[in-house]
Amino acid sequence: MTLSLDYAALSDVGRVRRNNEDSAYAGPHLLLLADGMGGAAAGEVASAAAVQVIRRLDNPEISGEDMIEALAGAVHRANERLSELVEEDPEREGMGSTVTALMFDGQQLGLAHLGDSRAYRMRDGQLYQLSHDHTFVQSLVDEGRISKEEAFTHPHRNLILRVLDGRPDSDPDLEMLDVQAGDRLMLCSDGLPDYVSDEVIAASMAGGTPDSVVVELITHALEAGSNDNVTCVVADVIETPPVSGEAPQLVGAAAELAQGSTGRGEPTTAIRGGGGHGGGGHGPALDPEELRYAPRPPKRFPWLRRIAVLVVILGLIGGGIWFAYSWTQKQYFVGTDGDYVAIFQGVEADLPGLTLSKVYERQTLQVDKLPTYSREQVEANIQADNLDGARSIVGELQHTADECAKAKAKPTPSPTPRPSTPPPPTGKPVSTPPKPPATVPVTSPSTTPSTTPSTPVDPDDCDGVR
Known part of the structure; x- marks a missing residue:
């Protein structure tokens, strides 16, 4: 029998944050979570835009390896949408969003991941992390410089290295995964794993329904003092048609913006407790989301930056031309x-x-x-x-x-005529006494003067001289 999903999604603004920058979607063929960032630079706009673009993949006609291509294309389209939003309003410069998506075709899963939101799978009582965090502390763990336990309490554990931000280098991790009946899948924003250990997450994932599990996980995060938004999507892989959740669910900023609301949505108020000013005295003046992707603060005058970039480019071109010309003159x-x-x-x-x-x-x-x-x-x-x-x-x-x-x-020497030899005289020959041999003077090589003449030119080589 073809496998199907029984799913639930829930998002909470948290006890400290004033707005929810998380967005999530759960449907029959797609589980999706996006955690926006940038604080005043509209992180909620970034996550909502990403979810609205990628949720179109909830389509039964896409299957097999085609899911990877579809996920990659959807993430890139979402990235282009963020770029358009920044062009429309330069105040949004610096906003970004994580993306974690699981696409389901009834037989296997396609994973797309960018950022520090997470995807988990519970199988046979064991919890596995399917995604790999794109964070500074995870890079330290990968290099063996700190342990996983040290990363859990590291002061820079929220600093993201890769994120969906409207720039051309925002490429996600892509992977095909096997799936079987009895698997439980979970997507969550960093507001959960940053405050709740894997052991507690595994214990909550071990029982209950998807609806009860999302409530329990978010409650654990709030009780642990999470000062961030908390969003969870949980889905069971079953062999029978789903009992609940036939209709897609949209929660968080994507749902609030779709309703024209800037406050908390219904899912937030459903489980909140203890008032709106908890968290050990941390106030909105120190918003941790402002530091999550600090390298790109909002730019109020983008045209000045473009002019500066153009001037630098022209300067480099002019410098290159001048260098080349100077070389030719040497x-x-x-x-x-x-x-x-x-x-x-x-x-x-x-x-x-x-x-x-x-x-x-x-x-x-x-x-x-x-x-x-x-x-x-x-x-x-x-x-x-x-x-x-x-x-x-x-x-x-x-x-x-x-x-x-x-x-x-130099004149050409004329040939000298040779005298004719007179005939020999007749009569008795007269004997002539032999002459003594001529003495040849011998000169020592060391006493012979020497001069080095210039290299002569063969007259035949001077052809063409006028």
Whole structure:
């Protein structure tokens, strides 16, 4: 038989807070909780907007792995909605909301989570936390720097690192989970686990109906001195059609704003006790919700921030262009300036309206005095490492031109005619005494003067010189 959910939802403003920033929804195929934050920056607006967008996933036609894609898309649409609300009213800058959602298709669950609200499952008497807190203290626990017990009393246990806030980097955790008959599911805002231990939560989850469990859990939080809103959604996975809760339930800020109310809704007054000024003397002057996501306080003049950002961007672009231009002016190459060889400063590239090179030194060396190969190199421009390198290249070109000029000026020797050999005389030969061998002087290498001639240029390499 197909599994179904028997659910209940309840939200309480608490004994200290003046407004409820929690919103929750429970339906046949979706359990959803959002905890708004930002204090005066409209945390209740953020949570209500998130729930109103994501609750559309309560649809029996979405199942299997499609639930993950649907949850991711809904969370991103809710994030875009928060961005639109901030654009409409800049006073809302800094508001945000957690999101914890369980989507149910009758066979399995899809989880989407962002922030520090929690999702639990009770199975066979054991309580499991399905979500992972995106908080500062949880990061310390993950790194092994503090224990879970120390995190429970840490002074910064409410500081959130990731939240739905209208910015593009608000990506939720997504996961598929198994489910079976007899499971009990629970979503809650941080007003419960910050003041009630897992053992007490497990004891309350172990018996009763979903309606009685949400009342008991919220009562435990209030009696423990919770100074925050407290919201719970509890659902039993059953094999028979649900006895109660066929109609979806909407509680908290989402319900109050939908009714046009800014005060406490009926679910809040149902279990409140002890008056409205408990909590050990803590007053509204010190609202802990103001510190939950402190890095982004409200901005009264967003246009000034945008202008400042634009100025910074333009400054970075201008600085980059100036740096690039300064670099080009430290480069040199050897090229031609009319009929003469010249040293250029800059690079061989011009931009519209901007010249990146200029003649630095014009030489007396004429281009047509160079052989063809050297002339083609100069006309194509010869890159140099620096100014000294460019001058060295010009010196080599001048040497080549001088050697070619000498080679062309030197006369070509004419061949000397060889005398004809006279015929031998007739008659008796006359013997000629042999000459003594010629003495060859020997010179010590150390006493021989030496000079290092300049590198000669082959006349054949001077082709093309005019």
